[in-house]
Amino acid sequence: MAQPAYVQGTLDTLMSDPAAHSLADTTFVVLDLETTGGAADGGGVTEIGAVKVRGGEELGIFATLVNPGERIPAFITVLTGITDAMLAPAPPIESVLPSLLEFLRGAVLVAHNAPYDVGFLKAACARHGYQWPNPKVLDTAAVARRALTRDEVPNRKLSTLAQFFRSPVTPNHRALDDARATVDVLHGLFERLGSFKIHTLGDAIEFAKAVTPTQRRQRHLADGLPHVPGVYVFRSADDRALYVGTSKDIATRVRSYFTASEKRARISEMLGAATRVEAVECAHPLEAEVRELRLIAAHSPPYNRRSKHPDRVVWLKLTTEAWPRLSVVRKLADDGAAYLGPFSSRRTAELAAAGVYDALPLRQCAHTLSVRTPMPACALAELGRCPAPCEHRISVEDYAATAALPFRTAIHGDPEIVVASLMGRIEAMSQGRRYEEAAVLRSRLVALLRATVRMQRLAAITRLAEVVAARRDGVGGWEIVVVRHGRLAAAATSPPREHPRPTLDAARLTAETVLPGPGPVPAATAEETERILAWLERPDTRLVETSGDWVSPVRGAARFSTLLNRAEAAASGKDSAVRSSVTDRSDDARSLRL
Structure with a gap:
């Protein structure tokens, strides 16, 4: 084996992102393997040839025969000219790997049909206890498929490409010769990549992948963006915001939209309409997250799916009437009423309200009641589900003590009275094998408890x-x-x-x-x-x-977080999970007393 030559990179080069290096400044190890054939997990390596190059200059070579520990099939001998007698004195792969891995260290691995060669090397490392260094890999076959047309070359075989790029080395199925031919193909492809405005290693690797024509055409939109945390805004020709995103590194994130990893159809459509990308630099990632939310709320970009309408939330309001009732409202008011929320939808708010009605004797009608003139009661009073304040069956004071005050206590302090009532009903239904009804009650408990936990957390910081x-x-x-x-x-x-x-x-x-x-x-x-x-x-x-104490209620809703997590997990499961969650009531009952 020839001793490889090495070049010591500068400190800046070693510390910077390798993907951002120009192709001329990147060290490549162009490698080729000859094997006994078959798959990587069943075949053996018979020969390794590798050439280290940088900036068009050869820095070193690595070449050796390898004893695969098995006989070579006859057709492989005919193809490569390598015989069993040639391999008998050669070192086994486990003896070759340390030197090869050292030769690869810090370089980009290049091969023609790279997955084949990389697969054999990874399998050999796994078998013999060596850690695969996972280098960046550039496949000359993949690059050629995208850089050259069928009119130029009929196929992407190494011999065809070597002839097209006028390599002085003819591939002959011997590892070192094939590696040297691949070097010439690599340099020829680099010249071709210049016409696609591909000048860095990262761009070359992404170019080899299946990017769309739109991504390739629009990749210039990422030029000149800063490598800082912040928000980026894709804008159309009329300066309309199409998409808003955030990242710890704006330039790197925006470049990712023009790579093969980006496969979302709506983003592809957005890229086709974008004409520029605006960067908003931020002090740190938290500021970027907040500015993203505010920009999305202000502009409602058509290609953002989340957080577009933060104002479309609703609240449960306990009115300030003589006999208060729950009402779903869109805005808070400084009117002394008790509010629970915010809820992302009216349906969720009504689900939580149903849980309150199951636990507390609040009236459910929307009538304006008079303390002087009674009115006929509805069917809920006849069913025993309403204390009938409409008929003055309950005084204002008693109604406040048994319904309104417990609701205020539950949402601002300890919700145990509501949770215990609902859990008791769930337990009774589960014991009666009324699983579907128990699951409905559980969903109401989840909506109510989740909103209460959320509001108490928000209120603790908001009051400061x-x-x-x-x-x-x-x-x-x-x-x-x-x-x-x-x-x-x-x-x-x-x-x-x-x-x-x-x-x-x-x-x-x-x-x-x-x-x-x-x-x-x-x-x-x-x-x-x-x-x-x-x-x-x-x-x-x-x-x-x-400016004050940042505190939450000692016996607040947060102490039921474990119960809430279990209920949410059960709600997302299948019927069998539902039955099992509502039948195990003993643990839940104990949790209420923690």
Whole structure:
């Protein structure tokens, strides 16, 4: 075996993304194997030839025969000229692999029909306990299929391509000669790729994959974008926002839309209509997430499916009448009423309301009741499902104590009275084998409990006039946020090796003024506040200053999270899972007393 030659790369080269390297600056190992035939898990390697090149210059070669530990089929000997006698003194593959893997280290692996060669090498590493280095791989056959037309070459065989690119080496099914011919094909393909504006390794690898003509034509839209966290907006010719996204690295993320990994039909359609990409640089990923939500809400891009209409939420309102009732409303008001939500749909709100009606004696009619003049009761009163305040069967004070006050307590503090009532009914139905009815009650419990947990979390942060927090950014600096009434008011990143206090003070001075509102999420959408909460609750986040105590009820809805998770899991399962979940009531009963 010839000793390979090596070139020491610069520190900047070693630390940068290899996919962003220009083809001229990338080190390639062009490899070819000869084998006993068959699949990688059943055949053996008989010869390895590899050539290391960079910038058109040969840096080293690796060539050896390999004893496969088995006889060579006659047709392989006829094809390659390699005989059993030639291989008898050759080293086995387990002795060759360490030197070969060292030769491959830090380089891009190139082969003609690369999956075949890579498959044999990976199988050999697995059999003999070597870790496959998983290098980037460029397949010259795949590149040729996309770069050359049928009019130019009738097929993509190595011998055909070597002749087309006028290689001085004729492929002859010997590993080193075939590898050298592949080097000439590789360089010929690089010249051809220039006409497709392919100049980097990453672009060449993606070009070899099955990208659409639209992706190839529009890939220039990713040019010049910054490698920073932020938001990107695909815009049409009339400057309309088509799609809004976010990433820790805008340039890398936008480039991914023009690769074979992007297969969504709607995105392909969007790319065809886009004429430019606008980048909004952000201090850190949390600010990018929040700005994405706000831009989607402001522009309703046609190709964004989520978060397009954050204002389309509804709330359950306990009215301020003498005998209050539940009403589904779209907006919060500063009227002293109790609100539960937000709900993403009216159906979910009505499902939670049904759970309240199952647990508490709230009236379900929409009539305006007079404390002086009674009116006839409806059928629900006759069925015992309403205390009939319409007929003045219950006083205003008793109604408040038995219905209205427990509802307010459940949504703002401890929901046990509601949960216990529903769980008791579920248990009774399951014992009576009324599984379908029990499952309906369970879905109402899930809707009600999920909304209560969510609102109590939102209310805890929203009632605070200001929260200042920071976390390490991974490179020596600090990510800083200023949150006011649940809304991101300012974001900044302090530089490495500098005290973060000046940056923090500047962020507070320039932060948005946020006024409190009547409900748990008055200053921002629930989704924005939940993104902020997820960031604040990370174990590496430090609270710097708060304007008050950030607290939740001691016996609040969060203590039923395990019960909620179990109920949600059962609701998403099949009928057998439903029956099993509603019949095991002993564990649920114990959980209510935790």
